[in-house]
Amino acid sequence: MMKKILLTMILALLPGLLFAETVMLFTRMQPNETKQGPNIDRFIAVEDGVEDQFFTSGHIIFDAGVPANRQTESGSAGQTDSWAEQTAKAGGANYLLIVNLGFPSATKAVQVPSTVSYRFMNVKTAGTLAEGNVDTKNRESKDPSKKPYELCFAIGQQIAKYVMTNWGSPN
Numbered sequence: 001m002m003k004k005i006l007l008t009m010i011l012a013l014l015p016g017l018l019f020a021e022t023v024m025l026f027t028r029m030q031p032n033e034t035k036q037g038p039n040i041d042r043f044i045a046v047e048d049g050v051e052d053q054f055f056t057s058g059h060i061i062f063d064a065g066v067p068a069n070r071q072t073e074s075g076s077a078g079q080t081d082s083w084a085e086q087t088a089k090a091g092g093a094n095y096l097l098i099v100n101l102g103f104p105s106a107t108k109a110v111q112v113p114s115t116v117s118y119r120f121m122n123v124k125t126a127g128t129l130a131e132g133n134v135d136t137k138n139r140e141s142k143d144p145s146k147k148p149y150e151l152c153f154a155i156g157q158q159i160a161k162y163v164m165t166n167w168g169s170p171n
Contacts, residue, residue, distance in 0.1 A: 024093035024123075025050055026064040026084040029101050029113075038109035043101060045149045046116070049156020050099065057164060062091065088123045095129070095167075096121050099159060111148050112136045116155055120163045130166035134158055 027047050029039065047063060054061040064087050081098060088096040102115030116134040121127060134155055146154075 021059050021095060022093045023054060023059055023061040023095045023097055024064050024084070024088040024091055025061055025097050025099065026087070027099040027101065029103060039103050039113075042103075042110070042113060042148055042152045045152030046099065046101060046113070046156040046159070049153040049158075050097065050160045051156075052153070053157045053160030053164070057160075061097075062093070064088070064091075085121075085123065085126065093123055096123050097159075097163060099156075109148070112151050112155065116159070118159050118163065120167060130163050132162060134162075 025047060027043060027050075029043055051061050051063070064084055084096055084098055098119045098121075100115070100117045101113040102117075103110060103113055113136055116136055117132065118134070119131040120129050122129055136155065
């Protein structure tokens, strides 16, 4: 009986897995990430929001992690984007989502990033499918009861929704 239930569940999930897209998420903090320790939880919250929205929509998404080569990490955005594209290809991703979080140069924690931009691209063709900015001004004043993690999580979800809308993926 248990085997029948398990087999039925696997067969029910199989069509969704066959059509799921694989996305690699690469997020970076600017300016210099090494000076942004107090804001690392904001960084994680944005990533969590993006990943949650993609998972909920039935897509496979994984985080790129930190560039292995410190020289690339501190290099220009073009060098880092190239590293992200190569890592996405090596990881078997169909798509790459690059998220840039801008923080004030001060090393104290802030409610939300001061700037947020994203670029979503097809790994095979290197073509940009969607890109844009997220307005973060006055976000905390719209709902003062929300904590920084919740505000940043919502920013991540918003990015994913924008991407999936422009990409044509069901969200």
